[in-house]
Amino acid sequence: MELVGKVAIVTGAAQGLGRAFARAMIQRGAKVCISDQNVEKGNTSCVALRKELNTADVNFVKCDVTQQDDMKNMFDDTVRRYGGVDIVVNNAGIMNERTWSSCVDINLKGVIQGTLLALEHLQERGGVIINISSIAGVVPVAGAPVYTATKHGVIGFTRSCSVNPKVKAANIRLACLCPTFTDTPILDMTDDHFTSWSSRQNLWKDVEQLGIMKVETVAQGFIQLLLDKDNNGAIMTISPNRGIQTKYYPKARM
Numbered sequence: 001m002e003l004v005g006k007v008a009i010v011t012g013a014a015q016g017l018g019r020a021f022a023r024a025m026i027q028r029g030a031k032v033c034i035s036d037q038n039v040e041k042g043n044t045s046c047v048a049l050r051k052e053l054n055t056a057d058v059n060f061v062k063c064d065v066t067q068q069d070d071m072k073n074m075f076d077d078t079v080r081r082y083g084g085v086d087i088v089v090n091n092a093g094i095m096n097e098r099t100w101s102s103c104v105d106i107n108l109k110g111v112i113q114g115t116l117l118a119l120e121h122l123q124e125r126g127g128v129i130i131n132i133s134s135i136a137g138v139v140p141v142a143g144a145p146v147y148t149a150t151k152h153g154v155i156g157f158t159r160s161c162s163v164n165p166k167v168k169a170a171n172i173r174l175a176c177l178c179p180t181f182t183d184t185p186i187l188d189m190t191d192d193h194f195t196s197w198s199s200r201q202n203l204w205k206d207v208e209q210l211g212i213m214k215v216e217t218v219a220q221g222f223i224q225l226l227l228d229k230d231n232n233g234a235i236m237t238i239s240p241n242r243g244i245q246t247k248y249y250p251k252a253r254m
């Protein structure tokens with residue numbers, strides 16, 4: 001897939017990985033709507049990207065992924081501004097075991113809603129949906145069971161959509177990105193983010209063992225995943241030990 005002239009939406013893109021994904025796509029000629037619930041950070045990042053990359057092809061739209069009206073508006077605004085949508089990156093996510101219900105609302109329900117709207121918008125012209133899971137989507141994580149459940153859910157949902165014959169016929173491709181710990185503000189966790197059945201100490205031991213990747217490393221894998229036109233249903237893992245790997249898990253026997 002060539003990115004020049006393509007139109008992309010990234011949720012939760014005011015900072016961290018979402019902003020890095022947006023930046024990498026703009027650098028390759030895409031027009032990008034960055035959205036986030038945080039208006040101040042979203043606007044600041046939009047201005048910074050315009051300046052750094054010397055482009056007008058990036059805009060910010062306020063969107064809380066738990067709010068259906070915000071989500072619809074994000075798509076409609078992008079269509080009005082750029083004439084359509086080609087790429088949707090459902091990235092917004094939080095790590096909070098204590099407010100676990102909002103973790104499910106944002107990490108899982110937000111991705112489901114974003115994907116369903118994306119499928120509607122892409123069904124005439126085809127396109128790509130990348131859902132951001134985590135290595136916690138494929139391995140158990142004792143320190144963060146709710147976060148882990150949401151990320152497993154993202155993979156199950158995305159792979160199920162990818163094998164739908166209607167999706168294939170519409171020339172839509174779906175894939176998941178599963179990084180390990182990456183240097184973004186999500187790692188600024190305090191004990192308040194945990195319960196007696198989860199643990200910052202446990203998670204931090206894992207961080208110390210595994211290390212923390214740079215956002216640029218993950219953005220490199222993201223672009224690889226986006227450009228590979230034959231990877232519908234793929235799960236890409238990225239870790240300091242094994243680097244970027246694309247995996248295909250068994251499909252249902254029908």
Ligand SMILES: NC(=O)C1=CN([C@@H]2O[C@H](COP(=O)(O)OP(=O)(O)OC[C@H]3O[C@@H](n4cnc5c(N)ncnc54)[C@H](O)[C@@H]3O)[C@@H](O)[C@H]2O)C=CC1
Pocket residue numbers: 011012013014015016017018035036037038063064065066091092093094106132133134135178179180181182183184185186187
């Ligand atoms: N940084 C890491 O170690 C890893 C992150 N991930 C995933 O990558 C994605 C991005 O995370 P990071 O950039 O690391 O985190 P981050 O905390 O730096 O950025 C997350 C962004 O999502 C936004 N957000 C939160 N709730 C939202 C909502 N309801 N609606 C819209 N936006 C909302 C925040 O305002 C923030 O800008 C998440 O899905 C996360 O689970 C996956 C594996 C590792």
Ligand SMILES: CCCCCC(=O)/C=C/[C@H]1[C@H](O)CC(=O)[C@@H]1CCCCCCC(=O)O
Pocket residue numbers: 095134135136139140141142143179180181186187203206207210237238239241242243245
């Ligand atoms: C808030 C961000 C959470 C990110 C979760 C995460 O990256 C968890 C990682 C480890 C967990 O704590 C326990 C583990 O075993 C996870 C690491 C497993 C890495 C396997 C890498 C395999 C591969 O590269 O293929």
